[in-house]
Amino acid sequence: MIELDGSQGEGGGQILRTALALSVVTGQPMGIDRIRAKRPKPGLMRQHLACVQAAQAISGAQVTGAELGSQQLRFAPGPVRAGDYTFSIASAGSAMLVLQTVLPPLLLADAPSDITLTGGTHNPMAPCFHFLRDAYAPLLARLAAGQPAPLALTLKRHGFYPAGGGQVQVHITPPAQPLQAFDLMARGAPRSAHAEALSPGLPRTVATRELQALAQAMGWAPEQQRYGSARQDEGPGNALIATLAHEHVTEVFTEYGARGVSAEEVAARLTTQLRDYQRSVGDDGGGAALGPHLADQWALLLALAVWQRGGQARFTCSEVTEHLRTNTEVIARFLPLAWSIAQGGAVAEVLVRRRV
Template sequence: MIHIDASQGEGGGQVLRTSLALSMVTGQPVLLEKIRARRPRPGLMRQHLTCVTAAQALSGAQVEGATPGSQTLRFTPGPVRGGEHHFSVGTAGSVMLVLQSVWPALMLAESPVRLTLQGGTHNPMAPSFHFVERAYAPLLRRLGAPAELRLRRCGFYPGGGGEIEVDLHPVGPEGLQPFDLTERGALLDQQAECLVPGLKRSIAERELEVLRGQLGWTFDHSTIPVTRQNEGPGNALLATLRHEHVTEVFCAIGEKSRSAENVAGDVARQVKRYASSAGALGQYLADQWVLPLALAVWRSGRAARYTCTDVSLHAATNFSVIGQFLPVRIDTRPLPKGQGVQVEVKPPGDNAP
């Protein structure tokens, strides 16, 4: 059994999610202790329990400690199951984080999987649906793990009520194929859009106007998509940069007492930070990409590299947890002139510098 100190590094829910994913993939039982120990409300929250419930249902796992506030969890997985499954967070907690807890194992399942997930689709401190659908899923398709995602209904804090549907297909006979991603390639398209269900359209217009002024972009009315009023109230401002080799999505969530100018300024800063670096991936995509890439390197025995704007403490913690499950080595080195970081994932036995 693998023992994980869940308070290590960044010490958040990502340690739990990565541990669940890799326990399911490798079949190794895991014991997590000190879960979210340094958080104001330590232990398992509703969203984390949904991750555990989903992982348990999909792998027939034996679980101990899956109760609200628990800081210890024992998870012993069985074989991963395909078929149709439905999970609800029951609050506005992020369904995208639940999806990423089980996705690595399900892409290696022997039969197709359809997931229906209900909860929050656009949350602070979590990837938005549009980020996962436009930036993350295409990389997995290139890896050999195709998936289709559909947004059935937006869900914002505090009401939740969002719904997504995801079809995950088995990896083909050639298995996962790791690849290098060290350059973005030419910029093909850039766009912004603003979701404001249940709110005044003028909020979206103000946010887009600020973004246009700070980035020099031009928009038309299609950048305020039609949404149903009962999908809100909620606000998400999105900027999408589509390059030849990678797409990045930057998002800020509007909240009560947060001005439209503040929301737009947040997205503008994220875009400018990315533009000032040579890294192919932004900070958040770099963090999330390493787990499926490590699986591909482990299964294929071939190393792979990617570049990113920087490696956060969150990402470094993820690297550490992955290394406790998989016999891979994750090395980082700065790019010239402070233009970002290169991350290289090496298979067992590859000790080359």
């Protein structure tokens, strides 16, 4: 059994999700102690428990410790099973994080899977639906190397904190051939940029002020400002989303409104994210391919590809977060891979290779 310390590195839920995914992928039992030890409320919250239950459902795992607040878990999976699944979080917990737990093993299953997810679709501290659809899924499609796109996402209903209630339909098509790793060293030439404001259940002026403030800061034209399609009955909620499409990668950045935070402050925070990414240019003049959050999420997908075919692959990112470092450490516990991270000015290079 692989034993993990949930207090290592970033000390949050990422350790749990990656460990669950790779336990099912490899068939190796695992145990975690001190789950989410560095969070204000340690242990399994509803969204983390939903991840455990989803991983159990697709593998028939034997599990102990799967209770709210538990800081210890033992998980012994069976073979991964493709199928039709519904995973629900009875709160605004992130349904997108549940998807990222079950996606790696279902990518390697022997048949397609359809998943209905309910819960939060746009949550602080978690990737939102737009990020998965527009940034994450296209990179995964490139790993399939000309085969049908492995991941298709359809948003049926937005889900914001605290009500939740969002719904996403997911179709996963396992590639017939192993994933093909590739180097992602630069973002390439810019192609387009736009902002989208979601503000269901709130006055339209909130979205207008956010879009205008962001456009003024970034020098964007009116046609780059969009009002999202969220219905009024899907709120109250507020998210300001910016999409930067480049030749080799599309990045998505999000900031959320909250009580007592002005629309202009939401726009200012998102502007900071965008400028940090745009300023991440290396000595060769090329911009880092991935922002900090996409780099963290990309590490596991790239690791699966290198594990399947061998060799090595690299990518650059604008920031090496503690989440990224922790994720690579957990991955290396399950897969015969070695990681190296080199920081060169404003751009970091991450290398993963299969150990001989």
